[in-house]
Amino acid sequence: MTLDWQVFLQDDGGGRTYLEWMFDAWGWTLSVAGSAWVVAIASGCLMGILRTLPQDTRLNVWLARFANAWVELFRNIPVLVQIFLWYFVLPKIFPAMQQVPGFVLVVLGLGFFTSSRVAEMLRAGIQAMPRGQRYAAMAMGFTTWQTYRYVLLPIAFRTIWPPLTSESMNLLKNSSVAFAVSIAELTMYAMQVQEETSRGIEVYLAVTALYTVSAFAVNRVMAFVERRMQIPGLVVAGNVGGGH
Numbered sequence: 001m002t003l004d005w006q007v008f009l010q011d012d013g014g015g016r017t018y019l020e021w022m023f024d025a026w027g028w029t030l031s032v033a034g035s036a037w038v039v040a041i042a043s044g045c046l047m048g049i050l051r052t053l054p055q056d057t058r059l060n061v062w063l064a065r066f067a068n069a070w071v072e073l074f075r076n077i078p079v080l081v082q083i084f085l086w087y088f089v090l091p092k093i094f095p096a097m098q099q100v101p102g103f104v105l106v107v108l109g110l111g112f113f114t115s116s117r118v119a120e121m122l123r124a125g126i127q128a129m130p131r132g133q134r135y136a137a138m139a140m141g142f143t144t145w146q147t148y149r150y151v152l153l154p155i156a157f158r159t160i161w162p163p164l165t166s167e168s169m170n171l172l173k174n175s176s177v178a179f180a181v182s183i184a185e186l187t188m189y190a191m192q193v194q195e196e197t198s199r200g201i202e203v204y205l206a207v208t209a210l211y212t213v214s215a216f217a218v219n220r221v222m223a224f225v226e227r228r229m230q231i232p233g234l235v236v237a238g239n240v241g242g243g244h
Contacts, residue, residue: 007199025189026210033175039111044118052126075116080177083109087181106178114171121163125156158229165222169215
């Protein structure tokens with residue numbers, strides 16, 4: 001078997017090389033993954049907090065039920081099915097969504113799917129803390145918001161950061177499902193170029209390398225943040241971080 005890497009220097013018929021096309025597709029992959037990560041963290045953290053609110057008012061009870069329903073809904077449906085629902089089904093049910101770009105619909109589908117996992121991590125991180133932390137904050141006169149802002153969330157985020165690193169890497173890899181709705185990301189690029197050039201081995205090796213580099217970069221960034229957040233004696237963390 002002879003590998004022909006010159007295939008990436010060939011013109012794709014549109015005035016650019018297959019190499020330039022691949023980097024364009026890599027940009028789409030990173031854009032989808034990065035945007036979905038923001039959606040996942042924002043909505044996941046909100047749902048995680050709502051699930052741990054003290055059940056002392058009717059409003060808190062209903063907010064917790066809503067958050068529980070959110071998590072169960074989005075984590076029990078396969079990610080590929082959710083992408084299809086967002087892209088094909090919801091715009092039919094809600095005509096206003098037909099004006100929303102496909103990129104945004106994919107980001108929402110992927111982000112909300114991941115948010116259910118983030119919410120579950122944050123819930124576990126908060127509930128793993130001794131109840132005395134919450135009671136001590138209340139005894140000092142903190143409001144519920146201040147209790148979460150200054151006491152619970154800083155420790156909970158340090159606790160869940162390692163699994164959150166793994167989930168962030170999974171999100172990057174799950175972005176490959178965007179090919180199913182014609183988002184021009186790496187997986188779609190690989191399939192099309194393999195068909196046009198019949199050089200599938202070279203193409204898939206290059207795409208695999210880009211996925212690996214991207215996921216490893218996410219791992220290193222999260223590990224750096226983990227080391228910066230570490231409080232000696234408070235949260236157990238590895239010396240090198242990122243061992244996820």
